[in-house]
Amino acid sequence: MMKPMRCQVCGEVYLGDEVPDRCPFCGAAGKQMVSAAEWIDYGKVDMNDFDMEQCRTALGFEISNATFYKCCAGKAENIFNQAIFKRLTKQEMEHAELLANMMGVDMPDFTEESCPDTDKEKYEEAHLREHRAIKFYLESAAKCENPRVKEIFRALSEIETEHLQISNVYR
Ligand SMILES: [Fe+2]
Ligand SMILES: [Fe+2]
Incomplete structure (x- = not known):
């Protein structure tokens, strides 16, 4: 059944049955697509x-x-x-x-x-x-x-x- 997955690189949401080969939005490898419930929001990064x-x-x-x-x-x-x-x-x-x-x-x-x-x-x-x-x-x-x-x-x-x-x- 279709489920929401979310890219840990770009944050876009993908609805599908299977993890795609690449993020359809940013092109990141499929390993970056995680279940939407497990997705971590890094937001603005505190950097030097x-x-x-x-x-x-x-x-x-x-x-x-x-x-x-x-x-x-x-x-x-x-x-x-x-x-x-x-x-x-x-x-x-x-x-x-x-x-x-x-x-x-x-x-x-x-x-x-x-x-x-x-x-x-x-x-x-x-x-x-x-x-x-x-x-x-x-x-x-x-x-x-x-x-x-x-x-x-x-x-x-x-x-x-x-x-x-x-x-x-x-x-
Ligand atoms: Fe680029
Ligand atoms: Fe992405």
Whole structure:
């Protein structure tokens, strides 16, 4: 029977019979989906200035990548790539919201991002952006102090690794 599950990364609720392979909202691994009754609300995380600064940088990456993918979806060459870019836009938006919640700040304004005309070049740029995000999250997870911040940065690095693999397949 359908039951509510909740993502321990992004907090979104999923109704289903089985634990999904990945969170349909943020892309986190299925192991992050817990029964809604067992879900822990971390809310705003009490972190030091260094961790806060790292979260601010991360939020900047997520907003920038979400805006980039939105541009890509808006001028994709076919509906297949459009579907991928749409999903990536939503996942990066979830990541941005998650970071803003952890920091206890409002979502920042959107940046202006342009994107290449051909889908091949879009995926090439996606590859560079995801590579940059993964590198940042892994290095930052090691340097940050707060355990929740570390955990989220590691989870995000795994999700962006999946995005990187998508860019590798289609570029
Ligand atoms: Fe999620
Ligand atoms: Fe992301």
